[in-house]
Structure formats: C-alpha cells, structure tokens
Amino acid sequence: MKNALKLRHLAHRVRALKVDGTLDAPVAALAYDARTVVPGAVFFAMPDREPAEGRFAIPRAIERGAAAIVCEHGGFLPYRATRIRVADCRRALALAAAAFHGEPSQKLQVVVVTGCAARVAVAHLLAEIFRTAGIPIGLAGSRGCSLGARTLPPLAPAAEALEVQECLAEMLRAGCRAGILEVPPEAIQRGVLAGGEVDHLVITRLEAGPVGESAPQTHGRAQLPEGWQHGVRLRPGPNGRRLAGGLWHVEDVLAGRAGNGAELFFRVSGVPAPTTDCRARLERADLRGTDLHVTAPEGGGWHARLRLPGRGLARAALAAAALALRWKLPLSAVQRGLVHAAAVPGRLEPVGAVHGAPVLVDATPALEDFEAALRELRDLTPGRLRVLFGCGWRHPAPVRPAWGATAARWADEVILTDDNPGRESPAALAAAVAAGFATVAGHPPRYEPDRAAAIAAMLARAQAGDCV
Structure with missing residues (x-):
C-alpha cells in the first residue's frame, strides 16, 4: 500500500x-x-x-x-x-x-499466467480453485479485475507497471493472500512485471497453431523465452506460507483431436519440478458443458461435469487442475473448483437463451481464436450456427477480409455489424470484411451497422437447436 x-x-x-x-x-x-x-x-x-x-x-x-x-x-x-x-x-x-505502493508483491503470493489466448480461461479457473481452497484471491487481467467483493475495470492491452502494482496493492487492501495476473507475452517483454517478484509464472500453449510467444522446451525442462530475463523476476525458494516458486509451461500434445471419447493429453514442465503428463477422456461435450474423466498426474481419477462449453475450455480446466495439484492445493478444492466454476468472461460465455437456442459471447481479438471458437461451436451445434460480429480499428487491415472468410466458412448465417471504428470509416471497415465473406459464400453478408438492431435481428431468427 x-x-x-x-x-x-x-x-x-x-x-x-x-x-x-x-x-x-x-x-x-x-x-x-x-x-x-x-x-x-x-x-x-x-x-x-x-x-x-x-x-x-x-x-x-x-x-x-x-x-x-x-x-x-x-x-x-x-x-x-x-x-x-x-x-x-x-x-x-x-x-x-x-x-x-509499498512493495505489494512482497506480501502476496503472485501467480502470472501468460502465453496463448487460453491464459484467460486458465487464470479464471485457477482463481476459482484458490477460492474453493479457502485462499482469498484477487484476479486482474484483460477481462476485468476481481478483488474479493470488489470489481475494477480490466487491465488495458497497453497497461504499464503502474496499473499492475496498483492492482496488487488493491488486492492487499481487499484482504487477499494471493493474486493472479493474466497478461499477454508482449506486456512481460515491455517490463510491466519488473518492479516486483513472482511466485509462479505460467506460460500456456493449449491451442493448435502458432501463438506468438510460445513455451520453448530444453530437454524436458522449462526456460524463460528469450528477451524475458529482464522483464520478470521469479522469487527464489520457499518463503513462509508461500508455495515454492517456479516457471511452468503447459503445452497441449493433442490439440487437434475432437469428438466424444477423444483423449486430452498435455504436458506440464516446471522449474525446479520435473515434467509430468496429464490426461483426460472427453466423455460428452455440448453447448451446456463438458463431461470428463480426469487422470491425475499422481494416479487415480475422477469424473467432472464442467459448466463450460467446448474442448478448448476443457483443456484450460485440466491445465488449471494440473497446476493446482503441482502446487499442493487440495484435490477436493480442485474438483469442486472446476465443477462449480462460473463462465469464463468473454470466452464462449453463456449470456442467456432465446427460443431454446443458447446465446454465447466471445471477445477474442485474434483471427485464429475466432476460427477455433466457430469450429468448436459448429461441432457442438445440432442446428444452425448464427454469428454476429464486426471488426474495429484494432483489427489490422490486411486480415479483415480473412475474418469475413472465416465466418462464411463455419457459420450458417452471419450478420455483420459495426465495431469501434476509431478514426476509420465504419462502412469501409465493413466492406473489407464483406469482401472476404463473399469470396467463400459467393455473396455479401447481411450488414446492419446499428449493433442493437443487429442483435435483435439475429435473436429473432434463432430456433431450438441453434446456437447464437
């Protein structure tokens, strides 16, 4: 403070x-x-x-x-x-x-989750497990800041160390004993964590395809990516009630597998801990959630019904479980934390249903994650997949047509609307997306610039069995 x-x-x-x-x-x-x-x-x-x-x-x-x-x-x-x-x-x-702010990282157990887009879900689920274990926890990241009973705005993509230290200090004032920071890799390279110490640095790679800053492996042991050495400082050794600090890589081994009965298999590499493999069998997946049979790294297994749709979130849940068990949190807290976990904000987040069709919100800013979400939903939806989206000024101009092409490839119906155009022309932004859509569908998408009107139009067309 x-x-x-x-x-x-x-x-x-x-x-x-x-x-x-x-x-x-x-x-x-x-x-x-x-x-x-x-x-x-x-x-x-x-x-x-x-x-x-x-x-x-x-x-x-x-x-x-x-x-x-x-x-x-x-x-x-x-x-x-x-x-x-x-x-x-x-x-x-x-x-x-x-x-x-009084060196807040010296008084908190600090966990940093970075890497691919799955970091959002992994951080959220780790926080649920900590709470279930009875550890007062704060969570700050791109989807908001939760400090016990208080909530604050999310950390902006261009946030600096000043905002990070303010969040940690607020966690202390709220009575938290631990804090989770969800930050993109480029923020660590910029040095937003350089002012304090970190107990655990988790680097996620749970999705197929390139993820920018990935988790390099050296003979089965984790190491800091090049350029990070001056951006983050790991706390050396155990310290009182703190857990032993370390660097952890969580990497999917079967990211492309699909279908009920498929096996989820990923690897957790840690310093100073040895590498372990974690497995689960996907017993059922639908738009309401996922049934898993989890095999713990130490042996033994249990069934879990997650209220999280999609295999991507199931992988994130398993990653959170494996990390929590490696940190010696109680197995019962891990099980209950995952089963009762609320929706991950902005990651296939259920916000209601209309005419029997679930309505989900996904706030991914990256094209590859947009495609992964649509591919996942196409697999889980028995009826029509209806997608409403728009591109804003933050979406690079060269990839805007690809957003339209991706929507045309996976969705049954698309309505294009306006996102934040910044100083650009909303019509020109939409035209670039529509051009990409037309290359796949053979015709332009329906365009409704008013977002409220676009949402109303999409919801009015939904039927039982669909997904919006």
Missing part, C-alpha cells in the same frame, strides 16, 4: 544516473501520461509514449505541477521540477510503482 515515499528514496530505487534539483519533496503520485499529472507527482517521460502527446509532454507535466521528471535524456531545464535521468524509463516506472 502507499507509503510516504520521498524523491530521494525514489531516485535510489530507480537507479538514477544523474539528479538535477532537490530530492526532499514527498511523492504525491506517479504518472506516465502528462494529462493525468497532479501537483507533487513524478512524471515518467517514456520515449515511445511521448509521440502521442508530442514534444509538449514534459512542459505539460510541469505546468500541471509535477515535482520531478524521470527521463532518459535531458530535454528541459530543471528549474521548476527536479530532473532524474535513468537508463531505462519504463523499468524505472516499474521499480518506482512497486516502491510507491
């Missing part, structure tokens, strides 16, 4: 190369966006963020009352604010944020 941090302590913590000005003032706040600076704050002038504000970022921060500027280069005369020069401004922000 926040403490009375002085500039002198902050300069030492961020390993200042040179200081111009007084260091006696207290630190009121930290900021990396000049628009959020308050009087007495320390502003971090990160070079790759300054272009968004132009060359006026530092003058604007000083005008708003910044007590000090942390920068990699001079850029201003230190008359109205102390100038603290550092080698790496982003790393300095991470170290300062941890100090400003």
